[in-house]
Each structure stands twice: as C-alpha cells, then as structure tokens.
Amino acid sequence: xxxxxxxxxxxxxxxxxxxxxxxxxxxxxxxxxxxxxxxxxxxxxxxxxxxxxxxxxxxxxxxxxxxxxxxxxxxxxxxxxxxxxxxxxxxxxxxxxxxxxxxxxxxxxxxxxxxxxxxxxxxxxxxxxxxxxxxxxxxxxxxxxxxxxxxxxxxxxxxxxxxxxxxxxxxxxxxxxxxxxxxxxxxxxxxxxxxxxxxxxxxxxxxxxxxxxxxxxxxxxxxxxxxxxxxxxxxxxxxxxxxxxxxxxxxxxxxxxxxxxxxxxxxxxxxxxxxxxxxxxxxxxxxxxxxxxxxxxxxxxxxxxxxxxxxxxxxxxxxxxxxxxxxxxxxxxxxxxxxxxxxxxxxxxxxxxxxxxxxxxxxxxxxxxxxxxxxxxxxxxxxxxxxxxxxxxxxxxxxxxxxxxxxxxxxxxxxxxxxxxxxxxxxxxxxxxxxxxxxxxxxxxxxxxxxxxxxxxxxxxxxxxxxxxxxxxxxxxxxxxxxxxxxxxxxxxxxxxxxxxxxxxxxxxxxxxxxxxxxxxxxxxxxxxxxxxxxxxxxxxxxxxxxxxxxxxxxxxxxxxxxxxxxxxxxxxxxxxxxxxxxxxxxxxxxxxxxxxxxxxxxxxxxxxxxxxxxxxxxxxxxxxxxxxxxxxxxxxxxxxxxxxxxxxxxxxxxxxxxxxxxxxxxxxxxxxxxxxxxxxxxxxxxxxxxxxxxxxxxxxxxxxxxxxxxxxxxxxxxxxxxxxxxxxxxxxxxxxxxxxxxxxxxxxxxxxxxxxxxxxxxxxxxxxxxxxxxxxxxxxxx
Numbered sequence: 187x188x189x190x191x192x193x194x195x196x197x198x199x200x201x202x203x204x205x206x207x208x209x210x211x212x213x214x215x216x217x218x219x220x221x222x223x224x225x226x227x228x229x230x231x232x233x234x235x236x237x238x239x240x241x242x243x244x245x246x247x248x249x250x251x252x253x254x255x256x257x258x259x260x261x262x263x264x265x266x267x268x269x270x271x272x273x274x275x276x277x278x279x280x281x282x283x284x285x286x287x288x289x290x291x292x293x294x295x296x297x298x299x300x301x302x303x304x305x306x307x308x309x310x311x312x313x314x315x316x317x318x319x320x321x322x323x324x325x326x327x328x329x330x331x332x333x334x335x336x337x338x339x340x341x342x343x344x345x346x347x348x349x350x351x352x353x354x355x356x357x358x359x360x361x362x363x364x365x366x367x368x369x370x371x372x373x374x375x376x377x378x379x380x381x382x383x384x385x386x387x388x389x390x391x392x393x394x395x396x397x398x399x400x401x402x403x404x405x406x407x408x409x410x411x412x413x414x415x416x417x418x419x420x421x422x423x424x425x426x427x428x429x430x431x432x433x434x435x436x437x438x439x440x441x442x443x444x445x446x447x448x449x450x451x452x453x454x455x456x457x458x459x460x461x462x463x464x465x466x467x468x469x470x471x472x473x474x475x476x477x478x479x480x481x482x483x484x485x486x487x488x489x490x491x492x493x494x495x496x497x498x499x500x501x502x503x504x505x506x507x508x509x510x511x512x513x514x515x516x517x518x519x520x521x522x523x524x525x526x527x528x529x530x531x532x533x534x535x536x537x538x539x540x541x542x543x544x545x546x547x548x549x550x551x552x553x554x555x556x557x558x559x560x561x562x563x564x565x566x567x568x569x570x571x572x573x574x575x576x577x578x579x580x581x582x583x584x585x586x587x588x589x590x591x592x593x594x595x596x597x598x599x600x601x602x603x604x605x606x607x608x609x610x611x612x613x614x615x616x617x618x619x620x621x622x623x624x625x626x627x628x629x630x631x632x633x634x635x636x637x638x639x640x641x642x643x644x645x646x647x648x649x650x651x652x653x654x655x656x657x658x659x660x661x662x663x664x665x666x667x668x669x670x671x672x673x674x675x676x677x678x679x680x681x682x683x684x685x686x687x688x689x690x691x692x693x694x695x696x697x698x699x700x701x702x703x704x705x706x707x708x709x710x711x712x713x714x715x716x717x718x719x720x721x722x723x724x725x726x727x728x729x730x731x732x733x734x735x736x737x738x739x740x741x742x743x744x745x746x747x748x749x750x751x752x753x754x755x756x757x758x759x760x761x762x763x764x765x766x767x768x769x770x771x772x773x774x775x776x777x778x779x780x781x782x783x784x785x786x787x788x789x790x791x792x793x794x795x796x797x798x799x800x801x802x803x804x805x806x807x808x809x810x811x812x813x814x815x816x817x818x819x820x821x822x823x824x825x826x827x828x829x830x831x832x833x834x835x836x837x838x839x840x841x842x843x844x845x846x847x848x849x850x851x852x853x854x855x856x857x858x859x860x861x862x863x864x865x866x867x868x869x870x871x872x873x874x875x876x877x878x879x880x881x882x883x884x885x886x887x888x889x890x891x892x893x894x895x896x897x898x899x900x901x902x903x904x905x906x907x908x909x910x911x912x913x914x915x916x917x918x919x920x921x922x923x924x925x926x927x928x929x930x931x932x933x934x935x936x937x938x939x940x941x942x943x944x945x946x947x948x949x950x951x952x953x954x955x956x957x958x959x960x961x962x963x964x965x966x967x968x969x
Contacts (some may be wrong), residue, residue, distance in 0.1 A: 292373025562953025658686025788894025
C-alpha cells in the first residue's frame with residue numbers, strides 16, 4: 187500500500203499525485219514508469235514517473251481520467267492509499283550531451299517529458315521545449331519546464347494560450363531557428379508519429395516513448411509487443427523509448443484499440459465496479475473425512491522408519507501378491523459437460539478415505555524404493571503412503587511436509603507419471619504404478635481441511651539474512667528449506683500476489699488459489715517474510731541487498747518471457763501469448779464482470795502448442811464460451827502435455843488438429859485476426875530430443891476462421907533479473923549458469939528453476955530450490 191501525500195488538480199480530468207514509494211524514488215531514472223493497481227479488483231495500469239524526491243521518499247504521477255482504472259485513481263485523495271505501485275520499470279532515457287535537443291510534450295506527455303528535460307539540461311544540452319495541448323487547461327507543469335529549458339514554445343489547438351496550432355509547428359519553428367541534433371517526443375501516439383515525421387523530414391533522429399497496453403510490465407505477458415524496425419519488441423523490456431523512424435505506427439494504433447469495446451462497456455457499469463468486492467474463497471473448508479484412529483504423536487524418526495514395529499506389522503498384514511492384485515484407483519472427476527462451464531471448480535474431486543487407504547495398500551514398501559529416486563524433492567514416498575494405509579493421515583502429511591514445501595500443489599500439478607510413478611516397481615510387473623500423486627493430494631488436503639495443520643521443525647535462528655528473488659515453486663521450496671535451517675528468509679515478488687506461475691499460470695480448475703494460499707500461509711507461519719511489488723534489479727539492486735546484510739541470494743525469477751513464432755500477422759489484435767491470456771484470467775480474474783482488467787471473449791479460438799500450458803489455455807477458453815481448436819505441429823503421441831490434461835481437454839470438447847502449424851494470420855480492417863493459415867505437416871526423422879521432427883507437406887495448407895489466437899509455444903528466461911546482476915555467467919537465452927550445487931559465478935548467488943533450465947515443471951523447480959538450499963547452507967557455514 188502506498189500513501190498519497192499530495193494531490194493537485196490541473197484541469198477537470200487531469201490530476202497530479204505525489205505518492206510514498208521510497209525504494210522507487212531512490213532507483214528511478216528519467217524515462218522509467220510504474221505499474222499501479224487500485225483496489226483488489228483493479229487492473230495493472232502503466233504510468234510514467236513525472237518526478238521523484240529521494241529525501242521525502244516520494245514519486246510524482248500525472249493522471250488523466252480516461253478509462254475505468256484512471257477514473258478510480260483520480261477519485262482518491264490525500265491520505266488515501268494506492269493498493270500497489272511497482273517499479274521503476276522500462277529502460278531509462280539515454281541521457282548524454284547531444285548538443286541542441288527539442289523536447290516535445292503533448293498534453294499529459296509533458297509530465298513524463300519533464301524529468302527527461304531536466305536530465306538533458308543537467309548533461310549540458312541546449313534544451314528547446316515544445317508544450318502542446320488542446321486548450322490552455324491542458325498545458326501542465328509550465329513553470330517546471332521553463333526552469334530547465336533554454337526556450338519554450340507553447341501550442342494550443344484552439345489558440346487559447348501560446349500560439350494556435352499543433353506540436354509539429356513548434357518543432358518546425360525551432361528547426362528553422364537553429365541546428366537541432368535530436369528530438370524527443372512524448373504524448374498521444376498520433377502526436378508522436380507526426381513529431382517523428384517532422385524530424386525525419388529534416389534528417390533529425392527522433393526518440394519516442396510508447397505507451398502500449400500492458401499487464402505485468404516486466405516482459406512476462408507480451409501484451410505490449412510491437413514491430414520495431416521489422417522485429418517484434420516488448421515495450422516494457424526493450425523500451426519504452428525507441429527510434430520513432432522504426433516504429434510501425436499503424437500497428438500501434440490498431441493494438442491500442444484491442445480492448446476499446448470492453449473498456450467502454452466497463453465504464454457503463456462504473457458504479458458496480460466501484461462497489462464490487464472480490465470474492466476470495468480463502469475460508470477453511472471442513473472435511474467430512476474422519477480418521478478411525480487417534481492421531482499419533484510419534485516423532486518423525488518413527489514415522490519414516492521402515493523397521494518401526496507399526497510398519498513391520500503393516501507389511502505382514504497382506505502378502506505382496508495380494509497387494510499387486512488390487513486395482514489402481516480412479517480419480518473421481520466433475521462431469522465434463524458441467525465442468526467446461528465453470529472456471530473455479532476443480533475437475534479432480536479427490537479420493538475418498540476408502541479409496542486412499544485401499545490404494546495405499548498397493549504400495550509394496552520396497553526396501554530400496556526407486557520411486558524416491560524419481561522424485562526431484564526426495565519425498566519419503568513409502569513412509570507417507572504407509573501412514574495413509576494405517577489411517578494416520580495427519581502423520582502422512584507431516585512426512586510430506588518434512589521435505590516438500592508445497593505437497594497439496596505437487597499432488598495436483600506434478601507429472602508423477604514421468605517421475606516418481608515412472609519408477610514404481612508395479613510397472614516391472616506390467617501393472618499400473620501406485621497413484622502416488624493422488625495419495626499426496628489426499629494427505630495434504632486432509633490436513634488442511636481438518637484444521638490440524640502442523641509445521642516442520644525449525645532450527646534455532648542463526649541471524650543470517652537470505653534473499654529470494656521470485657515466489658514461484660523454486661523460490662518457495664528454497665525459502666521453506668532455508669527457514670527450517672534457522673535462516674532469516676525474505677522473498678521478493680515482482681507481482682502483487684505471492685505464488686508466481688502457481689497463481690498466474692495455472693487455472694483454478696486445476697489448482698485452486700485457496701490451495702496455494704494455504705501453502706504460502708504455512709511458510710509465513712514458519713517465519714518466511716514475503717514482500718510483493720519489488721523487482722530485484724529495478725526496485726532494489728543485488729548490491730543494495732548485500733549492503734543491507736543479506737549474505738546469500740537465491741534467484742528463482744522463472745522464465746516469464748513468452749515465445750512467439752515470428753510469422754506474418756502475429757501482432758494482430760486478439761492474438762496473445764498464453765502468459766497474457768492466463769494472467770488476465772487467473773491472476774487478474776478478468777472474466778469476472780466485477781473486476782477491472784479487460785478481456786475479449788473469443789467465439790472461435792485457436793490455441794497453438796501441445797504442452798500443459800496449451801491445455802490450460804484451450805480449456806480456459808472453452809470455459810469462457812469459445813469453440814476451441816488446439817493446433818499442434820506434431821502428432822498427439824509427441825505432445826509433451828500430461829496424458830491426464832489431454833484426456834480432460836478432449837472430454838471437455840476441445841478440437842484437436844495435430845500435424846498442422848500456423849504460418850500466417852489474416853486480419854480484418856480493424857487489425858483483428860480473422861483467420862489462420864495452417865501448414866499441413868508430416869513427421870520426419872527424430873530430432874535431438876528423440877521426438878520425430880515435423881516436416882511441411884509442400885503446397886498443402888488449410889485456412890481456419892478464428893477471432894482469437896493464444897500462442898503457447900514456450901517461454902524464455904526473462905532477462906530483467908540476470909542482466910541486472912554483474913558478474914553472472916549467462917547461458918543460452920539469458921539462463922543463469924550454475925554448478926551442480928546451483929551456485930552461480932558469483933559465489934553468494936544461487937539460482938534454480940526456469941531461470942536456470944529455460945523451462946521446467948513445478949516439481950523440477952522445487953527440486954532445484956531444495957538443492958540450492960542445501961548447498962547454500964554448506965557455503966555459508968564455511969564463511
């Protein structure tokens with residue numbers, strides 16, 4: 187929460203806000219922006235920083251009432267709090283002594299131009315400023331602009347102040363007056379386009395600051411992408427400032443109108459938005475499952491001891507042959523027709539007590555359990571299962587939490603069939619593996635819903651501070667292990683909610699938010715400190731963290747940079763990355779009419795990809811009313827998605843179009859996608875991964891009518907964090923290079939998860955976090 191310490195009204199709809207944000211004030215530079223969120227239902231809105239006062243710890247924003255979110259902000263007063271302010275974001279303006287520069291600010295663009303004018307003047311430039319607006323009321327910050335400018339020209343459309351005319355007339359006047367080395371222009375897109383054309387006419391380079399649509403502001407969603415010099419760039423990561431001559435202005439104008447209709451509709455229901463209260467299902471659910479035995483108070487040593495009397499007796503109660511003859515349990519599920527209409531109800535209902543105890547009997551309690559070898563976090567699988575078999579469900583959960591920070595999460599989303607279950611002895615007997623994932627979920631759910639949650643044993647505090655960058659699976663797993671070892675752990679999250687991909691990337695019908703919230707709450711109870719809206723490398727640097735006494739840093743910032751295919755038409759309206767689509771729906775709850783974040787509902791939706799994220803996207807689009815087709819360039823057998831997710835998608839009515847690949851998108855006159863041209867493929871020889879490579883069938887294409895496309899072809903590590911840390915060795919696509927102990931080239935910095943692997947499952951990321959914790963503990967003890 188950030189307090190408003192000053193509010194000033196410039197005109198009927200333009201206001202200045204001075205806001206408490208000491209970390210941002212300290213690290214901000216000219217050209218940076220912030221993301222602001224108003225209320226728990228608010229959208230994430232980018233605003234350029236107009237000034238900062240390090241001594242007071244404040245930043246200044248100038249806002250015009252345009253849409254729903256800006257209107258909500260402008261209704262706040264001094265003493266009120268803004269829910270979230272995160273930044274500084276974007277690359278700062280490149281300030282140097284160019285010679286003579288023209289700084290053109292149109293309307294509200296004068297506010298973000300002001301710190302640039304001040305910085306250019308301080309760098310020794312001769313600064314000529316053009317201030318433009320429709321009328322005198324829209325000429326803002328004139329006194330401050332004059333303080334740092336050598337000359338000022340004011341232009342108004344109606345001639346009510348200064349000279350009558352548009353901004354380009356002012357630029358032309360300065361060009362005619364003297365030699366100009368560079369032009370800077372900030373304002374409405376149309377103003378920046380013509381400012382650039384004016385500069386180009388005189389062979390003067392022109393820098394523009396683009397104010398595109400954003401969701402996260404850190405490069406995660408790809409909503410802000412634009413064609414710059416023929417290449418797709420992300421404005422929040424690569425900009426916001428670009429050479430105006432390289433900008434595809436027509437594309438920008440069209441993309442700026444992506445949610446115009448949705449936003450107009452939201453404004454019509456402004457009072458409803460103002461009074462809306464987000465319904466969060468965070469209440470404790472009571473379980474109707476009861477243990478038939480008294481909860482044991484046995485210590486962990488006994489709960490995991492294979493030779494303990496209770497365990498020995500359990501093994502003798504059934505012969506191995508009897509156990510192998512038990513049929514594997516089937517997970518109860520919601521009806522496919524019904525569940526395809528609800529976003530928040532979980533598809534998998536969970537095992538009953540009888541199902542769980544019967545399935546637990548299938549475990550042979552191997553002397554050398556290979557299932558444990560297949561688990562990246564080394565859960566003592568036979569021990570937790572045998573505790574379920576004897577009816578000690580709380581003890582089973584306790585065993586799980588001894589090694590796993592997120593058992594209820596892992597029981598739902600981990601690909602057990604490729605990990606622990608793939609090593610099960612039953613497979614060697616041509617029988618289905620024990621349903622380890624289902625049993626893990628059962629034990630974790632029972633503990634949570636019974637209200638008898640336990641915490642792992644915590645070592646005495648050692649007084650050593652540890653920083654964690656990112657609150658995804660790797661960061662949470664690392665934090666859990668380090669706090670158990672007695673460290674003071676602080677987790678810094680860039681978004682406004684803790685959980686990383688668990689919150690923004692996985693739909694609630696697979697992983698309800700309340701499940702994630704309880705796991706995070708448990709970590710808080712263990713002593714982990716969480717701080718949202720902090721971007722390490724932007725809001726605060728690694729050097730600042732070390733100066734504040736942090737002795738070790740773990741980077742688990744993920745791979746949030748979405749991949750696109752680079753094909754014609756891909757930047758059309760209603761073509762979005764799976765990251766953007768799922769973030770809008772999952773994190774921002776955009777499909778809820780009472781929330782502020784806009785989303786367009788597709789009628790004929792194409793989802794590109796074959797992984798779990800593609801399945802999440804197509805199943806989400808189905809729930810939002812779309813007729814959904816999943817297109818994948820290989821056959822179904824090569825799909826990397828979990829078999830269960832493919833099964834669920836088919837049951838819910840998703841159309842599968844395999845051995846097809848988009849090569850072009852066609853658009854209507856508004857720049858919105860209207861069709862996809864698909865190349866027919868066939869399978870050739872296996873590639874390096876062992877999967878058969880798709881090969882185009884020459885001359886054979888199919889055109890599909892679509893009004894929305896979701897691209898789910900993978901992600902790359904976000905360069906924001908690794909590039910901000912000096913001394914790291916970076917690998918392919920800005921991954922952080924680490925040794926076997928997850929230690930980077932800077933010995934006090936460890937890393938894991940997608941930022942190291944480039945892409946990983948939840949459980950692999952958690953395994954990295956555990957490994958990093960063990961080795962950082964060893965490293966710090968030697969210091």
